[in-house]
Amino acid sequence: MDKETIVDFVELARSRWSVRDYDERPVEQEKIDRILEAGRVAPTGANRQPQRIYVLQSDEALAAVRAATRMAFNAPLVLMLCAQVDEAWHNKAETVMRGITCDTYNVAEMDVSIVCDHMQLAATELGLGTLWVRGYNTQALLDAFDLPEGVVPMCLLDVGYPSKNAKPSRLHADRKPLEQTVVVL
Ligand SMILES: Cc1cc2nc3c(=O)[nH]c(=O)nc-3n(C[C@H](O)[C@H](O)[C@H](O)COP(=O)(O)O)c2cc1C
Numbered sequence: 001m002d003k004e005t006i007v008d009f010v011e012l013a014r015s016r017w018s019v020r021d022y023d024e025r026p027v028e029q030e031k032i033d034r035i036l037e038a039g040r041v042a043p044t045g046a047n048r049q050p051q052r053i054y055v056l057q058s059d060e061a062l063a064a065v066r067a068a069t070r071m072a073f074n075a076p077l078v079l080m081l082c083a084q085v086d087e088a089w090h091n092k093a094e095t096v097m098r099g100i101t102c103d104t105y106n107v108a109e110m111d112v113s114i115v116c117d118h119m120q121l122a123a124t125e126l127g128l129g130t131l132w133v134r135g136y137n138t139q140a141l142l143d144a145f146d147l148p149e150g151v152v153p154m155c156l157l158d159v160g161y162p163s164k165n166a167k168p169s170r171l172h173a174d175r176k177p178l179e180q181t182v183v184v185l
Contacts, residue, residue, distance in 0.1 A: 013121065017169075018130075019129030019162045021162065022075045022160035022162065022163055023163045025076070026076050027076060027159055027160060031126045035079075035128075035159070038119050039115040039122075041118070042115045044089075050111055055079060061078075065080065065144065068137070069140065069141070071156065072133070075158035077158075078156055078157070078158050079159060080153055081153070081155050081157060083108035088108035091104065112155065113154070113155070116155055128160065128161060129159070129166065130158060134155050
């Protein structure tokens with residue numbers, strides 16, 4: 001991998017910020033397709049691909065998600081990222097993690113997070129704004145959408161063009177220095 005590629009990626013990652021106010025302009029279908037493709041090629045545990053992605057863009061679907069959470073804001077497109085949890089890789093042998101007992105360790109949420117991150121950065125590359133959302137009540141989403149048995153919402157990704165008033169929150173500039181989060185042994 002050449003150095004230039006790495007620098008470009010970091011610049012792309014730096015240029016992303018959470019958008020909480022969107023323009024009315026719809027997201028073009030080609031861009032939606034590209035975002036979905038970026039998610040499709042994401043790695044998942046044992047390649048199980050448990051993600052189920054609901055593209056919410058009709059008036060009806062957007063009204064339903066906005067009734068379930070304030071965090072969809074006025075995005076013209078919301079991706080509801082779910083997992084068919086029993087399809088995800090899980091480690092039956094791992095019963096205790098540092099004193100916390102688990103029957104199984106299921107990677108569905110990790111898988112969906114990787115998919116979401118791929119899609120968020122793909123949207124950034126396309127000049128779109130996004131917001132990763134977990135601030136919702138799962139039951140409210142289950143009530144709003146008729147999801148198949150075993151499909152659980154894991155996060156939302158609001159997508160759209162930032163409004164002209166949108167700006168990064170003060171948290172965007174606040175990142176811990178590497179010394180606080182990285183241990184080199
Ligand atoms: C897992 C996850 C969940 C989040 N949930 C919400 C949310 O429910 N509502 C919200 O306004 N922002 C949410 N965010 C956005 C974060 O608050 C934001 O990424 C963080 O403050 C850094 O700001 P920046 O994205 O502008 O750099 C979430 C981000 C992540 C990664």
